[in-house]
Amino acid sequence: MKYCSQCASIIERRIPEGDNRERDICSVCNTIFYSNPRIVAGTLPVYQGKILLCKRAIEPRLGYWTLPGGFMENDEGTEQAALRETWEEAHAEVTITSLFSMISVTHISQVHVFFLADLPRPEFASGPESLQVELFAPADIPWQSLAFATVEQTLRRYLDNPNPPQPHIFNISRNQLSSE
Numbered sequence: 001m002k003y004c005s006q007c008a009s010i011i012e013r014r015i016p017e018g019d020n021r022e023r024d025i026c027s028v029c030n031t032i033f034y035s036n037p038r039i040v041a042g043t044l045p046v047y048q049g050k051i052l053l054c055k056r057a058i059e060p061r062l063g064y065w066t067l068p069g070g071f072m073e074n075d076e077g078t079e080q081a082a083l084r085e086t087w088e089e090a091h092a093e094v095t096i097t098s099l100f101s102m103i104s105v106t107h108i109s110q111v112h113v114f115f116l117a118d119l120p121r122p123e124f125a126s127g128p129e130s131l132q133v134e135l136f137a138p139a140d141i142p143w144q145s146l147a148f149a150t151v152e153q154t155l156r157r158y159l160d161n162p163n164p165p166q167p168h169i170f171n172i173s174r175n176q177l178s179s180e
Contacts, residue, residue, distance in 0.1 A: 004026035004033075009026050009027050011025065011026060011027065023035075037104075037109040038071055039078065040069055040150075041070070041112075041113045041114075041115075042069015042082050044114050045067075045086065045092055045119040046162075047121075047122050051138070053065045054089045055132040057129050057130050058129050063145075067151050068088075069086075070088070079096055079115060082114075087127075088129065089129050091125040091127055091133075092123065095120065097115075097117060099116075100115055100158065100164075100168065101114045101169070101170075102170075103150045103153065105150060105172050107173065116162075122135060141155060
């Protein structure tokens with residue numbers, strides 16, 4: 001950020017009074033511009049023991065498989081975002097049953113939230129961001145072609161315990177990544 005969106009003056013990078021980290025601050029009107037993590041919300045849709053995955057039609061990771069999900073929009077809750085993204089990417093109507101995982105991906109300033117969801121009917125289709133949408137039995141999950149480490153970890157934790165008493169909350173660091 002170079003210029004203030006309030007008064008068009010030059011932005012400085014400094015620690016504001018009462019804060020503990022550098023922020024972008026307008027040199028004239030002193031407006032503080034915060035840069036905070038972005039939230040990715042998605043679902044882990046299950047139909048009769050099979051998991052719905054989408055093959056990405058966009059970068060990053062074009063052609064790799066993922067759970068339906070994407071960035072949360074303003075004025076939207078995490079569950080709403082997960083349902084919207086599931087519809088946009090897989091044209092699937094699901095019912096959220098519980099929060100399943102929440103993963104902090106600090107090196108890219110993101111938090112990924114996946115909800116366990118019931119897919120009541122095997123009705124789905126590729127949306128504009130998906131090349132293909134398919135139900136996978138656990139033994140057939142394309143592990144070598146998964147788009148993101150957060151998706152892989154969420155799937156592995158689901159297969160280890162599909163109904164945990166509490167959501168899985170964990171961090172993924174840069175050195176744990178194979179594909180992000």
